[in-house]
Amino acid sequence: NAGVTQTPKFQVLKTGQSMTLQCAQDMNHNSMYWYRQDPGMGLRLIYYSASEGTTDKGEVPNGYNVSRLNKREFSLRLESAAPSQTSVYFCASSDRGEQPQHFGDGTRLSIL
Amino acid sequence: EDKVVQSPLSLVVHEGDTVTLNCSYEVTNFRSLLWYKQEKKAPTFLFMLTSSGIEKKSGRLSSILDKKELFSILNITATQTGDSAIYLCAVVQGGSEKLVFGKGTKLTVNP
Numbered sequence: 001n002a003g004v005t006q007t008p009k010f011q012v013l014k015t016g017q018s019m020t021l022q023c024a025q026d027m028n029h030n031s032m033y034w035y036r037q038d039p040g041m042g043l044r045l046i047y048y049s050a051s052e053g054t055t056d057k058g059e060v061p062n063g064y065n066v067s068r069l070n071k072r073e074f075s076l077r078l079e080s081a082a083p084s085q086t087s088v089y090f091c092a093s094s095d096r097g098e099q100p101q102h103f104g105d106g107t108r109l110s111i112l
Numbered sequence: 113e114d115k116v117v118q119s120p121l122s123l124v125v126h127e128g129d130t131v132t133l134n135c136s137y138e139v140t141n142f143r144s145l146l147w148y149k150q151e152k153k154a155p156t157f158l159f160m161l162t163s164s165g166i167e168k169k170s171g172r173l174s175s176i177l178d179k180k181e182l183f184s185i186l187n188i189t190a191t192q193t194g195d196s197a198i199y200l201c202a203v204v205q206g207g208s209e210k211l212v213f214g215k216g217t218k219l220t221v222n223p
Binding site for chain 1: 212
């Protein structure tokens with residue numbers, strides 16, 4: 001039982017390049033989330049999807065887009081990467097918003 | 113603005129010590145508070161608290177919520193080196209799918 005799977009685990013980009021981070025969950029959860037984690041900043045919500053076909057902005061959405069492809073998959077896209085987007089990105093899912101979220105192992109993204 | 117504040121931000125103790133981690137919050141329409149442990153990679157769920165004054169316990173870890181004073185504590189007794197991690201507190205807003213996280217407390221347990 002894989003839970004939440006994120007790909008890739010590591011990526012280095014140049015400023016201006018585009019990139020899609022993939023996330024898939026096998027727990028039949030309705031809600032999915034994308035966070036970024038920077039040193040000393042905790043987890044900050046980028047976008048979330050309460051159900052298939054819906055997406056909403058979180059605390060720090062600028063520079064990102066998302067797609068809820070189906071119930072299992074929720075992708076995060078950086079159209080034109082900037083050094084300020086260097087971070088560790090976590091995907092999470094839950095059955096409903098108030099239920100505990102299950103996290104993937106993260107994607108460490110460096111933008112030069 | 114909704115916020116969750118954890119203290120201390122970092123803590124170094126010796127094996128066998130007891131520690132108390134704090135989480136205070138100001139969130140519109142509070143629904144529940146969650147504690148997570150983060151070691152190398154993904155945060156893992158510890159507790160979810162919705163009712164005031166009811167302690168949740170798992171082994172050496174326990175947590176309690178005070179909805180009147182808007183805070184929660186996480187206690188770890190007889191700490192072990194394996195308890196070394198970042199402990200994250202998060203609050204769920206009612207009518208929302210979103211969690212608001214604190215910045216975390218980094219706990220280091222030395223042998």
